[in-house]
Amino acid sequence: MDRHFKARLEARFAAQLTGPIRQRHDETEMRIAPGDVVSVITALHDEPDLNFQFLSDLAGVDTGVVMQVVYHLWSETTPDWLRVTADGLSRDDSRVPSVTFLWKGAEWMEREAYDMFGITFEGNRDLRRIYMPPDYQSFPLRKDFYLADDAARSPGGGVRPMERTESPTNAPATALVRRTPA
């Protein structure tokens, strides 16, 4: 709960912040728009008084309404973890600039976010599926992912071979998204 660090952040990034800087236990969280990701992260990484050299985690989050990409950064200038959340990505075509130009190690984390949520990272040289088989259509960790649709479409179909019926030749497109009450 580093108060000075919060003041410094508010002073430095007043324009890009889309919400108040929240602090809890030993984490400081700031929300920015996806467009400013490159400018904010390079500023945090390069400026000597901030000096966030370590990207400790890059995670995709689906809040049911909107998609987010969350970066966790560490630097010796502050005892807190800094969490930068790129908020407000649309659900069907979520695009975020990639941070591989700063950390080449973030390539696979972005691949995993794409594989699980369908967030495309522009600038990532190698954005393909990392866990799921390459011909997998749906994104498993999204909130509207319904296993039965997916099971119904894939040949194995979650049903033991002994009782397997003919797999549907063309899966109805509507089956992809189950209509949960809005």
Added chain:
Amino acid sequence: MPISEAHQSTDDPRVTLDRELGVFEPVPPYPPRTEREAEFYTLGDGEMFINMGPQHPSTHGVLRVVLKLDGEKVVDLDPVLGYLHRGVEKLCENADYHQAICYTDPLEYVSSLFNEWAPVLAFEKLMDVEVPRRAEYIRVLSSELNRVASHALFLGWMALDLGGLTPILWSFIERDEIVDMLAALTGQRMLFNYFRIGGVNGDLNHEFMSRLGDWMSKATEQIESGNALLNENEIFVRRMRGLGTIDTATALRMVMTGPNLRATGVPFDIRRAHPYSVFPELEFDIPTRTEGDCLARYLLRMDEIKQSLRIIDQCLHNMPDGPVIAKLPRLLRPRPGRAYAAVEGPRGQYSTYAISDGTDQPFRMRIHDPSFIHLQSVGLMMPGHLIADTMAIMASLDPIMGGVDK
């Protein structure tokens, strides 16, 4: 002579397979979709692809690496993951907060106490729980024991991947002693399921303390003598020195953490950089080396075992009294919020990002595994070396596929 289109599968006559039975080419059937895929899957002259396939003797678990070979020299490699993917993050979203600990246990199965520590820390932050000091000390004690067991096993794997048959069994002997001790404390030998939100499952008992006592007396010299076989062995050292060197800047760019980063000279250790639990009160130092090659990583892990023994000593000496677990309601419903907790595992920083939405099931549970990051840097260190070196470099990074594939 490819067999015809549809044919009966061998293991279940009622199932018909439609794919042609033939040589499984490492090149994917669909056209390349990304720049890296196009660049990798185009063959130069005299090059060939080889599948260091999912079942290969020395890819520590189920990992497929497509090597592009020019004779014996490796030109490029592309790891293919997902063979051990159990969807732990999805499972945790459908399980309540207690069950999430069980799902994260088998992730890095060689050091599963650390897998439990990160989510437990994150949930405690979510629920603002104050953990009693005795529980913190027991957590540090048992996890440092687990770290020594994991490093001892690493020293064995390293020698096995280079062809030595004996060190792997000696290191298993050491690991078994430690694992028996932890079984006396926690009740399980490998996937302990010992940490609870707000403390630990059970207090220290006499059986554990007596075993720990006589193990501590002979621990250092036993591990030392076992490794003396390899440290000065010319063949072993010549095969390891100057292999897979990585300098500090690239290591930072590759987001590496743990022993692999400290081998390049950066003293970054979460226990000192972002102290959690009772580490500020314990005094131990962070061993670092500068060469950053396989041999440095190997020797660094041996120094870390010594440091862990020092920490265990201090934990035993100033172990406070008091309760072992905080008072918590039977059904945990943390108020909506987000928490991030990182722990220094034997392979690097292992962290969990938990989001709660007020129900008794976590809304999102993101798990970050160090081996997942280190596997990327194999592609950087590998080109130019021979096939035999892929084994040495991958063994020196010590990846655990359970954690990589989550």
Added chain:
Amino acid sequence: MSLVPGLGIVKGMGLTLRRFFEPKVTIKYPEEKAPLPHKFRGRLQLLYDEWGTLKCETCFQCAQACPIECIDMGGIDTRGRFHVHWGAPETYGERREESALRRSGRPVPDPAYRPFPAVDLRELDRILDDYDHDPAEMLAILEATQTAYGYLPVAALKRISQLTGAWYATIYGTATYYSHLRFEPATATLQAAAVNAHRPPEATYLAALDASLAGARKSSRKPARA
């Protein structure tokens, strides 16, 4: 790395020779067993009280709490009236596979399993999609399937059970409850027409039903349900 090039190898060989003569650590399993720690949780054991009766009264607390749902148990219920069972078939409505049945000690159905003929299920998928795979609309789904295929093929029922998640047994029960749903295609359209002819239209059928209920109402003044 010592000065003499071969010294490291020789020292290593010396060490292995010394270990060659040291006592061994293997525990010969069947003869000698490793001492299990007192707090060892790996032993799943049913406990007996001092009179030798089983302490477990099949309350299924452990099966419910088990995070990886690996407990598959059965027994007599607490008052000893009927056989109860907890396992994958109950929690997931999963079709019971022979080995699972055998494992859980339940009777395995007749092994002469007749594989049912395959049927083109695209039509059925369209119907299911209209009713949003909702198991509550089971009767409507069954009637739509019958109009589409002329009868209720086993493959269609299996498909419905798979996509809606309802148990095959309940679907079969619902289908057999209603007389107008049939399992074999009508042998001749004539016979079907004849049967339909004799069957009173829906309205008269309900009227007759009310009449009979009215008779019953004279005795017990219950309000007639819609």
Added chain:
Amino acid sequence: MTVVGKSWSRLTLPGKVIFTAIPILLLLTVALVAVIVLLGGPILDILEANLPIVRFVVAVTIILLVTVPTAFLIIYMEMKIIALMNLRIGPDRVGPFGSLLSVVHGLKVLMKEDFTPTGADPIVFTWAPVVTYLASVMTLLVIPFAPGLFGQDLNLGLLYFFAIGGLSVVGLLMAGWSSYNKYSLLGGLRAAAQVISYEIPLTLSVVGLILLAGTMSLNQIVLNQSGWFTSWYVFQQPLAVLIFFIAATAEANRTPFDLTEADSEIVAGFATEYSGMRFGFFFFAEYVNVFIISALTVTLFFGGWNAPFPWPWPVDVTFNPGSLGIGMLLGVAIIPVVLTLAFAAPIWIASSRIKGWQALIGGFVLANLFIVAIIGAWAYIGLEWVAGLLWFLLKTYTFVFIFVWMRGTLPRVRIDQLMDFAWKWMLPASLLNLFLTAAAIVVVKTVRP
């Protein structure tokens, strides 16, 4: 059901087997006796006519029969010794101390289906193990096991040995190329590169010895080394022994040079696609190679079947049992009883818990051992080839122990380090050794003509 039918059905399986086996065996013996009696004469004089061919056929059959048990023994030795070095017990279930395990492995390999993968070239695939196994077994023809006991005393023994030894790499290449699998291709090419580049230091290191011995026939070389162990060539050619031993390990693909079957890198090298008895041939070839290499090292440098010290006392132990006459019958009747009682008494007295019959059995066993020891000592002194064979096997198996000991300890060398070591270190060293020996001979010739 006749009586026979009824009783036959009551018999259990072993009973049925025995009752069918006995008549068949009787028939066979009768046929054999008939053949010997009727046709014995002409067969014998045919054999007399071309004795060398018979000798060669007998030698080859003996060698083929000897290699399989030696391979089994070495496999068991390796398993047990590496296990003991790893602080574990190793095989101890099949047979006493697990000694029958390698025999059971052999039978298991016989039972397994040897499967030819689709796309593999069937002819080359099936003949590769045969070539490898024959190449390593045929070299045994030349090695002198004991004074009279060798297959064929070629005066070009050493040259024959290296020529046939080189053939095994052809088998490895055939296996690597024909099994349509990238890993085995790599294994095959590695085998070719390794064996060829270590062939040269191997042969060159022995040339120095040939200069000293003056002949290439192994039997003659062993005869030159008779007398005290100081006359062994190891003391006259120390550098040659070292080079020969290292090059020979590389030749036999043994650790630290076992790159062809590097388990952790290229799965199982050239033998990846092999299963069943074909893999069994490769497996046996490797262990027979170990036996041959240690046998050759012993023959060339450590005095073959010569004892380290000549037998000091006069050797004429002629003993004619017939001279005892009736004493012979008495001895045969009385001596075993007396000895058994003599050995049983101390056991029975030693502790009261041991019952009488147990003491007697112990005494009987000890008596037998005592008699065997006496006969052995008599054979050792009397028969010259018994001593020779004993010393030869003792030395050979110490070298096999060293091979296994290296396998238990050392990690594997990388392919380019292997090549550098061969061409940059071993070759110059063997040339140096050759020049030194030649120079020494010239100096000795001029000083003492």
